[in-house]
Amino acid sequence: MFKRSAVVLVVFALLVFVSCAKPPEQEIQKANGSIEAARASEAEEYVPDAFQVAMDTLNAANAAKTEADGKFALFRSYGKAKEMFIRAEALANEAATQAAAEKERVRAEVEGILTQAKAVLDSADAALKKAPKGKGSKADIELIKNDFAAAQASFDEGQNDFNAGKYKSAKAKVEASMQRAQAVITQIEEAKAKKAGK
Amino acid sequence: MDFVCIWEEVSLSSRVRFLLIAVLVVILLSVLALLFFPGQHPPVTSLENAKLALKLAAKSGALHYAKESYRSAEKTLQNGWMEMARQNGRLALFRNYEVADSTLRLASEMAKESEQKTRERIHYLDSVAQSQCADLRNELSLCRDALDGSLANFQAERYWSAAELSLTMSELLAVRGEYEEACQTAAKGRESLHQLIETLAEYANDEAKKINVWRRWVQETLAESRTKGTYAVIVDKSTHKTYLVRAGNIVHTYNCELGYNSVHQKLFAGDGATPEGKYQISAVKRFSKYYKALLINYPNQLDRNRFVENKKKGIISSHARIGGLIEIHGGGGRNEDWTDGCVALTNKEMDHIMQYVTVGTPVTIVRRSDQWP
Numbered sequence: 001m002f003k004r005s006a007v008v009l010v011v012f013a014l015l016v017f018v019s020c021a022k023p024p025e026q027e028i029q030k031a032n033g034s035i036e037a038a039r040a041s042e043a044e045e046y047v048p049d050a051f052q053v054a055m056d057t058l059n060a061a062n063a064a065k066t067e068a069d070g071k072f073a074l075f076r077s078y079g080k081a082k083e084m085f086i087r088a089e090a091l092a093n094e095a096a097t098q099a100a101a102e103k104e105r106v107r108a109e110v111e112g113i114l115t116q117a118k119a120v121l122d123s124a125d126a127a128l129k130k131a132p133k134g135k136g137s138k139a140d141i142e143l144i145k146n147d148f149a150a151a152q153a154s155f156d157e158g159q160n161d162f163n164a165g166k167y168k169s170a171k172a173k174v175e176a177s178m179q180r181a182q183a184v185i186t187q188i189e190e191a192k193a194k195k196a197g198k
Numbered sequence: 199m200d201f202v203c204i205w206e207e208v209s210l211s212s213r214v215r216f217l218l219i220a221v222l223v224v225i226l227l228s229v230l231a232l233l234f235f236p237g238q239h240p241p242v243t244s245l246e247n248a249k250l251a252l253k254l255a256a257k258s259g260a261l262h263y264a265k266e267s268y269r270s271a272e273k274t275l276q277n278g279w280m281e282m283a284r285q286n287g288r289l290a291l292f293r294n295y296e297v298a299d300s301t302l303r304l305a306s307e308m309a310k311e312s313e314q315k316t317r318e319r320i321h322y323l324d325s326v327a328q329s330q331c332a333d334l335r336n337e338l339s340l341c342r343d344a345l346d347g348s349l350a351n352f353q354a355e356r357y358w359s360a361a362e363l364s365l366t367m368s369e370l371l372a373v374r375g376e377y378e379e380a381c382q383t384a385a386k387g388r389e390s391l392h393q394l395i396e397t398l399a400e401y402a403n404d405e406a407k408k409i410n411v412w413r414r415w416v417q418e419t420l421a422e423s424r425t426k427g428t429y430a431v432i433v434d435k436s437t438h439k440t441y442l443v444r445a446g447n448i449v450h451t452y453n454c455e456l457g458y459n460s461v462h463q464k465l466f467a468g469d470g471a472t473p474e475g476k477y478q479i480s481a482v483k484r485f486s487k488y489y490k491a492l493l494i495n496y497p498n499q500l501d502r503n504r505f506v507e508n509k510k511k512g513i514i515s516s517h518a519r520i521g522g523l524i525e526i527h528g529g530g531g532r533n534e535d536w537t538d539g540c541v542a543l544t545n546k547e548m549d550h551i552m553q554y555v556t557v558g559t560p561v562t563i564v565r566r567s568d569q570w571p
């Protein structure tokens with residue numbers, strides 16, 4: 001009876017050790033998946049610091065797992081590695097969320113500028129329609145029309161870049177378009193003043 | 199009593215027990231030594247240095263400008279880190295961190311190299327963008343001079359405006375670090391200028407085809423004036439000069455202003471062009487909206503033929519009218535082409551010319567008179 005109990009105890013102890021010695025495969029997969037998802041959401045570009053923290057945590061988790069792999073089975077424990085993989089997954093998810101928010105912020109900012117520029121272009125177009133007609137102003141108006149056409153083309157390019165997600169270049173092009181459209185309005189005012197002064 | 203005597207006096211079972219305990223103690227001490235012997239220190243400093251170097255490379259923009267070398271550095275860091283972890287998992291006595299340390303140092307070097315490549319690439323792209331903007335600016339300036347020195351060509355001006363806006367956008371993009379976009383935009387600007395130059399070249403070709411016609415018109419007018427000893431008026435659009443001629447010789451030169459779109463021949467009413475052709479004064483107006491005026495008999499038969507032909511070819515709209523009421527009138531002196539197609543002189547010059555011309559006086563208008571005066 002004593003021998004049977006001792007054998008049962010030894011077998012139980014071995015089972016316990018073996019179960020603690022399994023690598024946390026599920027947590028590893030989840031953490032890797034979250035990192036890839038964060039990378040796909042451009043977290044590396046939009047929130048580089050947050051992404052780097054998640055990456056470092058994943059690397060540290062892999063190191064902890066590798067360290068545990070090398071230990072003798074009886075002393076092997078993946079508890080620390082498992083915690084770190086769970087943390088890496090959470091950090092990667094957080095980075096992906098922050099990246100989405102940052103992208104949305106940038107997108108909204110550029111969209112605001114697009115709306116502003118459109119309003120200025122519309123004002124310039126309206127001003128052109130009411131531009132002074134008659135001798136002495138037609139040449140000026142023809143040249144102003146050229147400037148307006150260039151501003152419109154620049155706005156269209158910016159809009160295309162915005163639609164393609166190229167927010168930085170969209171912003172520069174739309175701002176240039178807005179400057180030119182504003183200049184068109186000023187030139188029309190000057191043409192009006194010139195005509196009135198004759 | 200020495201140890202041997204004591205050993206001889208002790209029983210066999212006690213001796214065996216003593217030896218067993220001694221062996222167990224030795225084994226225990228050996229195991230403790232294997233487990234807790236400190237061994238080599240893991241290269242934590244090399245690891246932190248490599249991580250920092252990679253972070254700095256990322257901050258400099260390596261992911262965008264030196265992606266391959268950045269990724270290689272990242273991979274090497276991971277390999278070094280894992281090798282360190284592998285050694286950490288071994289018994290202290292058997293740990294060897296040499297490979298891990300050298301790998302991590304290599305990762306650090308690679309990250310620094312990636313950062314250096316990034317800085318060099320940014321510097322290069324910035325220089326290229328600046329250089330392209332400078333070239334575009336120069337070309338714009340040259341084209342501007344060419345445009346200012348000739349009759350207003352709105353098609354060419356359109357290309358110039360587009361090129362100028364491309365320059366503005368390119369400069370904005372370069373300032374924001376979007377160097378590749380800046381170069382592409384500058385290239386678009388140069389493309390617009392090429393189209394401008396092609397337009398001017400087409401125009402020059404058109405002129406080259408017609409120059410003989412204009413030369414002939416001028417010579418015929420001078421010959422008639424010489425033969426009859428009468429006055430004639432010759433207008434050179436490109437130089438903005440109106441010549442009063444008597445018996446084939448210039449007696450007075452006036453500066454004149456033309457239609458706002460006089461780079462071409464007049465095609466239809468409202469196109470803003472001053473017509474080119476041989477005309478005569480058909481009426482003298484001592485009172486006019488523009489001080490005084492000399493009406494000419496545009497359109498002539500050549501103008502009518504051309505108008506019909508252009509409508510047939512679809513060059514002008516079927517609803518277009520040929521126009522008329524082209525005059526030499528006062529109100530000039532504005533230093534710009536502002537009329538709808540008339541030739542404008544100053545009021546003082548109108549007073550002068552009207553002393554000498556009358557109904558029937560020939561008025562020849564050419565785009566360019568290169569062999570005369």
